[in-house]
Amino acid sequence: MNLIQLVVKNMRQRALSTWLTLLSVTLGVGLAVAIIVLGRESNALFGQNSFGFDTLIGKKASTLQLTINTIYHLDQSPGNIPFETYGRLLKGGDLYKFARIAVPTVVGDTYQGVYRIVGTLPCLFGYANDGSGKLLPTENVLEYKPGERYEIDQGRVFQPDKFEAILGSDIPKLTDLTLGSVFQATHGTAGAGQPADVHAEKWTVVGILKPTHTAADKVVYIALNSFYTIPAHGVGLRVQHALRTGLGLPTVGGADATDTVTIDPDGTEHHANYDLTPDKRIKLHPDLSSILSLSAILVDSRGGDSEMNIDYILKNDGSDVMACNPASVMRDFFNVFLKPSKEMLLLMCSLVTIVAAIGILVSIYNSVSARTREIAILRALGATRGKIIALICVEAALIAAVGGVLGIVVGHLISFGGSEFAYEQFGQRLHWWQPDLSEPAYLAGVIVLALLAGLVPALKAYRTPVATNLVAA
Amino acid sequence: MFQPRTDSRWQRRSWGRFIWRVVPPVLAASFVLVYPIYHVLDAAITHGIHQDGNLLRVDMKAMSNFDLDQVSGVDADIPLPYRQLDGKRVELAGQMWVPGSAAGPLDKFDLCYSIANCCFNGPPRIQHFVKATVLQGAKVEYYPGVVNVIGTLHVGIEHGAQAIASVYRLDVEKVEP
Numbered sequence: 060m061n062l063i064q065l066v067v068k069n070m071r072q073r074a075l076s077t078w079l080t081l082l083s084v085t086l087g088v089g090l091a092v093a094i095i096v097l098g099r100e101s102n103a104l105f106g107q108n109s110f111g112f113d114t115l116i117g118k119k120a121s122t123l124q125l126t127i128n129t130i131y132h133l134d135q136s137p138g139n140i141p142f143e144t145y146g147r148l149l150k151g152g153d154l155y156k157f158a159r160i161a162v163p164t165v166v167g168d169t170y171q172g173v174y175r176i177v178g179t180l181p182c183l184f185g186y187a188n189d190g191s192g193k194l195l196p197t198e199n200v201l202e203y204k205p206g207e208r209y210e211i212d213q214g215r216v217f218q219p220d221k222f223e224a225i226l227g228s229d230i231p232k233l234t235d236l237t238l239g240s241v242f243q244a245t246h247g248t249a250g251a252g253q254p255a256d257v258h259a260e261k262w263t264v265v266g267i268l269k270p271t272h273t274a275a276d277k278v279v280y281i282a283l284n285s286f287y288t289i290p291a292h293g294v295g296l297r298v299q300h301a302l303r304t305g306l307g308l309p310t311v312g313g314a315d316a317t318d319t320v321t322i323d324p325d326g327t328e329h330h331a332n333y334d335l336t337p338d339k340r341i342k343l344h345p346d347l348s349s350i351l352s353l354s355a356i357l358v359d360s361r362g363g364d365s366e367m368n369i370d371y372i373l374k375n376d377g378s379d380v381m382a383c384n385p386a387s388v389m390r391d392f393f394n395v396f397l398k399p400s401k402e403m404l405l406l407m408c409s410l411v412t413i414v415a416a417i418g419i420l421v422s423i424y425n426s427v428s429a430r431t432r433e434i435a436i437l438r439a440l441g442a443t444r445g446k447i448i449a450l451i452c453v454e455a456a457l458i459a460a461v462g463g464v465l466g467i468v469v470g471h472l473i474s475f476g477g478s479e480f481a482y483e484q485f486g487q488r489l490h491w492w493q494p495d496l497s498e499p500a501y502l503a504g505v506i507v508l509a510l511l512a513g514l515v516p517a518l519k520a521y522r523t524p525v526a527t528n529l530v531a532a
Numbered sequence: 533m534f535q536p537r538t539d540s541r542w543q544r545r546s547w548g549r550f551i552w553r554v555v556p557p558v559l560a561a562s563f564v565l566v567y568p569i570y571h572v573l574d575a576a577i578t579h580g581i582h583q584d585g586n587l588l589r590v591d592m593k594a595m596s597n598f599d600l601d602q603v604s605g606v607d608a609d610i611p612l613p614y615r616q617l618d619g620k621r622v623e624l625a626g627q628m629w630v631p632g633s634a635a636g637p638l639d640k641f642d643l644c645y646s647i648a649n650c651c652f653n654g655p656p657r658i659q660h661f662v663k664a665t666v667l668q669g670a671k672v673e674y675y676p677g678v679v680n681v682i683g684t685l686h687v688g689i690e691h692g693a694q695a696i697a698s699v700y701r702l703d704v705e706k707v708e709p
Contacts, residue, residue, distance in 0.1 A: 113631040156603075156694040205632065363697045366631050367656035389634035394676060 088466025111202025178286030214266035435528035455513025637671035
């Protein structure tokens with residue numbers, strides 16, 4: 060009978076103890092591997108690893124809130140900025156020499172209180188903003204990741220002045236919306252038990268985007284102008300304008316403003332904020348057009364130090380607007396918040412693994428205590444002291460190796476759960492199956508630790524006096 | 533009654549003690565005065581460029597401290613000592629600025645002597661940034677704070693669509709925190 064067979068027989072003899080020790084090693088390694096994989100992937104998830112644009116412009120507030128709200132479609136918008144800021148980035152504006160591409164966005168509504176609605180221009184999807192449907196040269200289209208642009212998979216881009224919408228690739232799977240569907244927007248996100256505040260305006264779905272594997276897959280995009288048609292939004296814009304210009308809070312009107320509609324004989328509809336032509340084109344009222352605001356502007360600078368200059372100018376020109384670099388914001392977020400907590404969790408998992416190794420020690424030590432006669436017989440049959448030490452150490456290493464391999468599998472399965480959770484929350488799955496380079500090193504460390512733990516009972520077995528134990532038997 | 537000692541031996545000893553007592557503050561004051569002068573002189577004489585074995589250690593603040601028209605500047609506007617660094621193997625100490633990547637290893641980054649000093653106190657200038665590209669196929673880790681970067685420096689104005697795109701470019705061999 061060779062060494063391995065002897066070890067396996069020993070393990071079988073005390074199967075319950077062996078299984079429990081194996082389980083503790085498996086769980087310890089599994090937790091550590093899950094933390095390694097989820098830690099690696101959480102960086103990629105939030106950071107998208109890289110961005111295709113380098114500047115975000117928004118209300119002077121927390122740069123993290125602006126980044127998370129605009130790119131990851133989480134949290135609330137920090138506030139609105141004047142529409143003129145967008146004009147400063149276009150030809151003739153003072154920031155034009157620093158900005159290559161600029162795309163305005165506005166947020167505040169959702170579909171069914173869950174899926175964010177973003178108002179924007181056709182240029183985000185690579186089409187001219189004039190409604191001609193012409194494709195822009197690729198170098199003039201914003202990239203959400205380097206080399207990757209939003210592309211329409213089915214249908215077409217929305218008209219900039221119509222109640223039309225484009226869906227992120229996951230929306231048709233998650234909701235009843237598809238090409239041709241008509242839907243209404245819900246104001247914000249209704250709290251638990253609160254009735255949803257559904258706007259009266261209706262949008263028609265005219266396009267579906269290709270998957271981007273980012274949070275954008277769970278977003279409904281509508282034409283920017285159509286966002287301002289909602290009566291409550293018009294009230295909000297007028298109140299904000301009154302406050303900005305020192306007129307104070309208006310005494311009449313409120314967020315629950317209702318629309319008033321009159322229809323001309325030619326079919327033109329006159330609404331509170333806009334007119335709708337017979338061919339269903341939106342014409343915002345001039346008093347509203349002059350006070351529009353935005354939630355954020357995505358900007359790709361002209362390189363060099365342009366991004367820094369936009370940041371510097373907006374920070375110091377006395378306006379209520381700021382710029383930030385989303386990559387550096389997220390990098391700081393990882394370093395300040397995620398990295399220490401990840402290290403703390405890894406430390407705890409290492410402690411769990413050490414406890415599991417102590418479990419191996421105790422289990423084998425007890426088994427050696429109970430098997431002194433067997434060890435004495437083995438010695439009497441010719442087994443050397445070295446072979447006895449090897450027998451015990453191999454048993455410890457085998458438990459650690461099997462437990463470690465199972466732990467790696469368990470760790471990736473836990474990561475799969477994390478991946479599904481991330482998909483639910485952020486619209487992005489993780490590469491949960493991809494092994495990390497540190498996993499083999501961790502497994503080797505666990506085996507070495509187990510070998511060291513096995514040395515204690517092995518030395519006890521080594522010192523077992525043969526004659527005494529045979530006589531005692 | 534206590535009488536103060538007036539013998540010359542005592543006076544000599546107390547004078548000696550006095551001398552030793554003032555030495556440390558005098559040295560400290562001298563250091564405070566002399567060190568900045570040394571730095572100014574050193575910068576004026578060496579332009580912040582020091583030979584260290586087979587590479588040149590260059591002070592990033594010194595090399596970016598000159599006036600340059602951000603739109604129509606030309607090579608001649610770059611001070612001669614820094615123009616002469618073109619093609620030389622250098623070591624630079626500065627902060628990494630990565631506008632396009634939030635996580636993972638990097639194949640390119642900007643290097644600046646101090647992000648806070650260059651770009652928050654005064655307007656950012658293109659000569660403050662060294663456009664660093666890691667040698668083909670390799671990647672480097674991001675480190676917060678000051679890093680030492682070794683590589684081959686290329687000096688010369690590169691124009692972009694609206695303004696100068698770069699003054700200094702570096703082929704990076706190594707980045708160390």
